[in-house]
Amino acid sequence: MQLVYVGDPGAPGAPATATAFGNHADRLVEVKLWSTAPGAAVTDAVSAVRYAYDDKGRLREVWDPRITPALKTAYDYDPDGRVVQLGSPGELPWKFRYGTGGANSTVGNGDLVDRSSGRLLSVSRASLQPGTLDEVGPDTTSTVVYAVPTTRSAGGPYDLNPAALATWAQTRGPTDATAVFGPEDVPSVTTASATTPGKDGYRAATVHYLDASGREVNTASPAGADAPVAGFIDTSEHDRFGNVVRSLDATNRLLSLGLLPSAATDLAALNLTQADTATRAMALSSLSTYGPEGLDLLRSRGPLLRLAIGNDPNDVRLVHDLSTYVYDEGKPDGAAYHLTTTETEGVLIAGTVPEQLADVVVTKNVYDPIDGKPAREGTSGWVHKQPTQVIVDAGPGGANVTAKVRYDAQGRAVESRKAGSTGTDAGTTLTVYYSAAANAQFPECGGKPGIAGLACRTCSAGPATGQDAGRMATQLPVKTVSYNRYGSIASVTESAAGPVNGASVTQSRTTTTAYDDADRVVSVEIAGTGMSAPALGKTVSTYDPTNGDVVRMSTTKPDGSVSKVEKTFDRLGRMTRYADAAGGVTTSVFDRFGKPTKVSDSIGTTTSFTYDRSIEPRGFVTSVQDSVAGTLSAVYGPDGQLTSQSLPGGCAWTWGTTPTSRRSPARTSGPVTTSSSPRRRWWRTGPGSGSAPRRPHRPRTTPTTGSVD
Known part of the structure; x- marks a missing residue:
């Protein structure tokens, strides 16, 4: 990839003026992709992205020059450089409005770089008259209301003060709240007060509550008139690294507070009737524990529930889903790899000391090379951060079902063994990759620097066994793949030899995909050799020149007839009509x-x-x-x-x-x-x-x- 700036040799375009977009000093003007076309001997560049600016240096248009006519994404700005309109090709634009919102938002009170034109107040887009494709109707506007009070006594929708938070065991509460109203409920203000929208004026809004670190700790969803005053509120608590260590969803919060209509029955079933609300909330929360660096998840515990152990209806107990993780077991040196080596999943029987697990499943990841090479060499999973063996049911007395992978020095899987495979049978898949150097064993995979590193040939390591050799092939199909200059798959050929009417026949199936200059699929065709069945028809995709959507897919059958699927989209990008191939x-x-x-x-x-x-x-x-x-x-x-x-x-x-x-x-x-x-x-x-x-x-x-x- 090459980034071309104004002033670079060969940079396209002319300088921007007051009436025409163009280039601006020091701005990125073009992105070129360097690649090799199939069959070519040299690498050349293709312009893939173009940028145009106004005379103030603001980005105004972005498009792919490989598509004609150009599908441009356009931007409009206010005098302060804020995006006020964003237009996608062929669709109605989005519009953004800014201004004063919240007690600390003062227009002009910024710095030398940004004088501050306020906060985002609303996002709007024109609607369409129902049943029409392009008849514009009134704008639909989503509005942001800042400085929402965190208690109902102060005019907020919900009580999230320390006393209220303590009832569901939340230790760190919000310092700020912002409400987002959808287009069906446009508020009259963008800064809340004690009376507007008022404590009962947020029912249709989603309210986001942030703590002093800017992390979302509570989210209130819209609630109907008959919903409880406590609201539908999710809770998240974080550690000092920003990891979520506790979450309590709205249903479980209301259950812990005894506000669900079935709360008495449910709490009794969970043996929580006599517990205080905070204890209930902790039991009904999901808890996560991280290592001292905040990187490794060590333990994840789900909320309390009644579960039939081992699917036995006569053994129903109170449990928590539990997963624990161990890292870096058997690592080759003193480095911290942060790689999961043992994962234990089960259900924790509530109240047991020491903890008792049931329905336990242990999975182990091994990172040492399966070819016996040293653990720090290029084929090692420790080097590539990927397991070389995954052992399922690895607990005491388990089946130890093991799948294996061998990597090359670039971290690519060159051998994959299914569970039970010997490495020389049909359960093992071998993959050969394209290379710049010649490949003596598979010449078709060598001498291709333009697509080096992509998969070329995939086959099984040995014959299949146990099948009816008189009717079924011994070798599984061999798959070869070719690519275009952008790395998109151009063809896939699968070939195999096997018995047909008592004779060995080699058959192949090739799926060919054609692309336009912008790497969009224009046709797909499937053909075979060595078989009596006719080739399938070519499927051709047609793109709308105004927005780039696929509006037609047509297939020409071997008898010359054409079947097609057609789609119609409106100016908001919604599909309004679908016509299938049967009419x-x-x-x-x-x-x-x-x-x-x-x-x-x-x-x-x-x-x-x-x-x-x-x-x-x-x-x-x-x-x-x-x-x-x-x-x-x-x-x-x-x-x-x-x-x-x-x-x-x-x-x-x-x-x-x-x-x-x-x-x-x-x-x-x-x-x-x-x-x-x-x-x-x-x-x-x-x-x-x-x-x-x-x-x-x-x-x-x-x-x-x-x-x-």
Whole structure:
């Protein structure tokens, strides 16, 4: 790569003027890529990026000169040099507004380099009239409100003062808070006061709380009118290196405070009823421990949950997910490599002293070379920071399932052995790389300096065994790969010899990819030799000249017929129409805020989406009206997890949530509730359900299933 600056020999372009963009003194004007075209003997340069500036030296345009017409990204500025508009090719631009925001933001109170024109106040973009591709509508604006109070008594949305933080065991609280309002809830101010937006005026906002070091320690998500005053707030605590050492999600925080509707049942199941809220919060938190340098994660413990040990429903206990890590075991010298050598995963039985683990899985990483060479030589995993052996189930009495890798001096995997492979059988894969020097064994891989280091040939180390030799090949296919000048794959050929109708036949399949000058895929073609099946048609991609999107993919079949897929995008970059190769057409309509509201197809079916923000201000779909199936509705929990779903025909699903926010299903039956507000409460466990849902807990390896009456 070559960076070309104004004044360098051969630098393109003319100086910028008051009316025309161009070059400016000492500015980067071009990026060139030096490479070798396939079949060429010399390396040459291709201009890949161009830059244009105004007469004040501000970047105004960026584009790839290999594409015609040019697809330019454009920037506009205010007098203080702040970006006020950003335009992508063929799309409506983004606009940025700055000004005074917060008590410490004073316009002009900067320094000699930046006089300060204030903070970012809003980001906006024009909308499109629903159902149109380019008919511009009102702007949609996201607004930032600074200096949000951290207590409700001071006009803030939530209490995050020391007394409140102590109830969920948070030791370091926020010093600053900033709210972001979406385009559907534009506030009247950008600096908060005790009365504006006011303690109940942030329900639709995401509020970010930062500590004195600028780290986000709490995040409050939008909450509906029926959500608890305590809010949907996530918590993070950090060590002195900035690592997150404790996290408490919104669901578990509310559970620890006893504010979930099922809190009494859930806390009793977790044996936390008698514990104070801070103790509950610690039990329901995820905790991480790092080494003294803050680099190595030593231990990770998940929140408390009920789990069937070994998937035995008769052995349900209170446990925490636990992972521990050991580093640099067997290292060749006194250096600190910070490489994981032993990872132990299991469940920690709550309250056991000393700690007792169940369902333990141990994985070991070995870094010594598998070819017996010294541990500090070029093929060593210690040198390349990659394991040479991974041993799964390495604990006492374990199966010690081992996979191995051999590296070359450049750290490339040249031999990969699957578990159980001898190194000379079909379970071992050998890879040869292109080189600048000649390769006597594989001439096609040598003498290619332009693509040296890329994979050339991949094959198995030996024959397959145990197969029906009369019908199946002994050797697995050999794969060879070629590249274009930019390192993109140009062709992949897979070839193998095996029995066909009693005779040995060599067959191959080649996938060829063609690119335009800008390295964009323009066609893909698959052809074979030694087989009776006809070649597959070539698939050609067509790009929109205004924005660079792929708008058509067409395939010419061997009989000459053409099938195609076409896509249409609007000026906000959204796909609004999709036509498949069989003639089916699907269209999508978005509201002015960018949410899909209707999807229809050419056979007459439609699906409409409703977003009831009085119930769910986070922008989630609250109901779906399907022209065939009927109406479905959904209710979400504090962390956005689906908690209940009403289905057509009077059926309903409800889910309980484990303390890890994993859903566990419960069976519900009976008609859907038809009260005046059947889904008003965010915590509802299910229409028609008069009791808390069952909470069957499952380990991570068990898929979650459910049933409907």
